Amino acid sequence: MARTSMRRTAINYPHNVCYSPCQFHSLPTILAGQTGLNDIGAVGNIIGALLNGYFTPKYGHRKVMLINLVAMTAFVFIVFFSPNLPCLLVGEFLCSIPWGVFTTMGPAYAAEVTPLALRGHLTAYVNLCWAVSVMNLHSMAYTDLVTDRSAPFSCCPQRSYQSY
Numbered sequence: 001m002a003r004t005s006m007r008r009t010a011i012n013y014p015h016n017v018c019y020s021p022c023q024f025h026s027l028p029t030i031l032a033g034q035t036g037l038n039d040i041g042a043v044g045n046i047i048g049a050l051l052n053g054y055f056t057p058k059y060g061h062r063k064v065m066l067i068n069l070v071a072m073t074a075f076v077f078i079v080f081f082s083p084n085l086p087c088l089l090v091g092e093f094l095c096s097i098p099w100g101v102f103t104t105m106g107p108a109y110a111a112e113v114t115p116l117a118l119r120g121h122l123t124a125y126v127n128l129c130w131a132v133s134v135m136n137l138h139s140m141a142y143t144d145l146v147t148d149r150s151a152p153f154s155c156c157p158q159r160s161y162q163s164y
Contacts, residue, residue, distance in 0.1 A: 040089055041096040048100020052108075061109050068098040 048068075055064050075098070078091030110122045 036085075036089055037092050040093045041099075044093045044096025045100035045103065048097040048102075049104045050100075051097065052101040052104045056105065056108070061105065061113075064101065065105060068101045072098040 052064065072095060075091060075094040079088060079095055082088040082091055107123055107126050110126055111119060114122045
């Protein structure tokens with residue numbers, strides 16, 4: 001579920017509200033689209049975790065991982081080229097199912113395959129990677145908030161969030 005919280009953190013910053021007609025004059029508000037993206041990601045993560053628990057003993061780690069990597073590659077295009085919010089919601093839901101599989105597969109694989117002497121270190125390292133990625137996300141999001149958003153490579157180049 002750490003990816004869901006990272007996604008929630010990234011979406012709720014004001015410069016990621018590309019589908020909102022409102023302009024920000026003070027603190028950013030959480031819109032229905034943002035809430036929907038957060039909730040649909042959590043639902044997809046839970047479904048992916050359950051699917052991982054069912055398919056991994058049946059087909060093995062490698063096949064399940066490869067199928068989900070291919071599925072994620074396909075589903076990213078839906079998110080990237082989404083023209084509206086409903087299409088983005090569908091893409092986020094489909095992407096979050098492989099995320100749920102990846103979230104539960106890493107620690108389980110590390111606990112099952114590694115030698116007993118390295119098992120504790122490797123599972124702790126998996127959690128360390130999650131913590132470092134959350135810290136990186138927060139630092140990048142904060143840096144993105146305090147920099148100029150009128151650059152042509154920004155998320156919403158038509159808006160400048162200099163008013164707050």
